[in-house]
Amino acid sequence: MVTHDEASPFLYHGRILFERFLGFMDREPTSPTYGCFDRNYWHYKMHDFPNLRLQEAAQYLVIMSKLYPEWSETLRPLVIAAVRFWSTQRHREGCVDEAYPWERSFCATAMSMQAVTETILWLEEDCGVDLLRSADWLAENDRTDVANQMAAAGLALYNFSKLTGDSRYAAAAKAKIDSVIDHQLPSGGYLEYSGSDNGYTSITLSSLTRYFERTKAPEVGLSIKKALADLDQKVDGFGNFDSSQGSRRTQFLYPYGLTQAQPLFGKFLHGLSKNAVITPLWMDDRYCVPLATDYLLTHWKVLR
């Protein structure tokens, strides 16, 4: 479908998976799993429950529908179906599973709720789903030693307060973000279990930057600055770093949070042009979705 050349490397590396993501999805409106992105569940029947993190592809598709308005009519119903499938598969309390049944995963709930609320904001339509119980569950639960999950939960709650106009959820979002800042390491990195990890710090930065763009909270801006300075020291001229030193050994960087930082962003762009950084295409089925979405967001913000 996508054939013409693009000047933006973020659009190129983000959209290259477009057809693949559409292939992940059950696009048959009469199917009971319509909207599901877990092909191992709905198509191959190899799993007995769907990984709901894959529903984050809804956000990817809604951004594509804005970038390519000519596809909007086709993509819009698919986006709504993806959000509705996520909604119907939640537990009664509003949390979701990722790795095993009855997991009630804070990570999967925070990340997918963040993507769903972002999708609804992009779509400017509520998709007919009730997010209240997920927002309540996120507000009541914490993972203070895992910053990227807390930052995603904070952004999800902030988005929910924006959608509903309920300021209690903005306060719950602030509590999550404050916890991320309180646990920020002296070096500037964000806490991931036992220490800091550059890849996860960049995921945290992506959520925090979007939160900061909407709230302009000065303490968040300062925290971001500190984290970016730390990353800048660790990243070489090709956007790479020693992954063995991170608490989680990640090898990638999410670009959205880096866009305001020079020379860091320049180094990342240089690495991207030299095919030296890990792009969405290099990731597996499970993790290519959020990274590709971050690339599209970066394109939308910086180079469009």
Added chain:
Amino acid sequence: MTPTKLIVFRLFLVTFGRIPWVSKVLKKLLVRRVITDVKGQSPYVAHSRFFSVNDLKVRPLAPAPSMSGTEVQPPPH
């Protein structure tokens, strides 16, 4: 993970694992066992071990045979 272990684990999940506090304790134990308390080996990290450009070891090519008419000697065994 073996099929037997998987069946036992799944049976536990769909029975006792449905109880919220059991699910919470199980999650804590799993995080401790596979992420935070792993010593002497790399912890389980879902979000890593992707192919990176550094994995490509570029070996220098063998020199091209001379075009001057002299015979090219086979490499020593």
